[in-house]
Amino acid sequence: MSTSTAEYDSCLVENWDTETLIDFLKEQNLKLDDKKHYDVLRNEEITGLSFLDMTEEKLRSYGFKGGPATLLAKEAKTLKEKLKRAFSSYRSLKEVLAKYGIDGNGIGTIRRFPPATYKLEDDDEELVQCIKEIKHRLGNMGTMLADSNEAMRCEYISAILHASLYIVKRITKKELTLAPQLEVVGEGSTGRVDYATKALEELICITEGKLHQVVMGFAQNLIQCESALQFILFASDGISCTSKNPLNIRFSEFALKEGLEEEKELHKNVKRVMEVIVGLLKDGVDVEKEPAMKKQRVKGYFEKE
Template sequence: MSATSTPTSPTSTSSNNVSGEKQAPTLAEMVKNLNTEKLIEFLRGENLQLTDAHYEILRQEEIFSCTFLKTTKDEFRDLGLKFGPATILIEFAKEVKNKKLSAFSSYRTLKDFKEVLAKYGIDSNNITSIPQFQPEPHTLDEKDKVLHHCISDILLKLENMGTVADSNESMRREYISSILHASVRITRKVTGKEIIIRLEQEIIVDYGITDTEDLLCVAEGKQNLPAIGFAQNLVQLESSCQTNLKKQKKRKASDAFGGNDYEYLYSIVSTGTNWYFILYTTEGIYCTSETEYHISLTKSALKDDTDLKRNVKRVMEIIVGLLKDRITVKKAPDAKKQRVEEKYKSEH
């Protein structure tokens, strides 16, 4: 599989300064309103090597994120934390305060999209200009209970909310969420692996699908203009690949991997009715923009749901196939590169 180009790190920002340049928010600004349980969930996701007992102290003392960022090491010690865990929390709090985030949602125009594609050697603002890849679906049994539950949920929402036409993003995400949750549930059943969906937390997209260690896939729900969702996802994917690679390097020596720094992730951009899939690698980007994955979300499905069932099943088979591929590949960079080349190199 040939690389489009070696991407540089896209820069994204959120607010303007006096020079007219946008400034990225700090991670602290993004997490400052987390309650105790959300804070603990966030800290667990950062692999700080803390135990349940340490988190229970935060829970008992009702430490919110705003409190966490202001607490001193001595105060953590007074709460019952030993020197080691207290130091870990203080050092991490410093990182949170200083770390700048890419405000991926600030990409809102086709001009922004063109700038993002230019970083990958693509001179265009059209998603059809991105090199194509053909995802490998995982065939679902038409009698699968999770699939049937998903269809029933979608029909219920169509009955309650009506046809998806010029609806807003919140309404469209209701349908996207049903399909993603069902797909993740089936993938867990098929692979026996732990996979979870994380909503708009340390990743600034709508959904992040992770295993116990790394991000596997991101998903963005858009009202229209899927190209904008592509721009936001590509920036997020680049950042997430680098995060995954850093985590891999920090793992204990017996799990360390040599070879090149290679990573790949999948992404989903959807308006609820139209679904696009992205393959992001550290050597290039690929998508399914010329392939039609469409689900008609109209009230006519309440009378005849044949087309709805067929198209939801088709989309879910793609999602399960991508997640199954990504979670079962060996974590060594060389193994990931070999997997991508074996699956997709003949297409380029």
């Protein structure tokens, strides 16, 4: 599947509403006034996607003075260039895989590994709380369908990641943080990811919610962060994934009814996914700073197959 730079850029910012864009701009320390300047963006309903095409002339037509118009136009250009760098060198998954010595154009050509898991009890406090939060979301947003947007998908991902991270912190006694919409800068690419897990300032893993564009999301993860989440394993001798046996959760309103098979399936599958996420995160935190241990860990994965 060939993916153009424009398509990739749009995918990165498609879930930026006006307030998210304004929050981003405030972080850039542009010294703009909330009422005087950002209210203009609100009134004009400028989203992240439309901001990428902002010019100084267009901003002036909205009522901005010369100084703020110049600053915002420059910021739009800078953001657009950063997003382009993230994928501009790669037009297909095949080219991304070739970077890692894999001759193929699909996820199926990547070797598999059995992921590390951490056994959770059915009554684990964080698991139970996660199920409750997922049910709250189901009650408010309804069943998640195949064409549900990324923002809705991320609502469920967020609940699972937060619960998993709490468990890892409980196990390892280490300080970890979850950063949404973090810009990841690497040697060959730059891009904003949906979620990044960090130990202090060290990036442990990234997670994307673009399951409706699996191939592009997979390629994006490969070029943005050589780390282990999304069930992708990076090692000195190449990459591996667990896509042969995908872990799926069906978010259906039927799961809201106590005792139905759908509720039991929801609990079972959320638990299964969390066990893998906790296992991979714990494993990454434990050995990330020890190359020899990391090499032994990777060898151990494949000895289990």
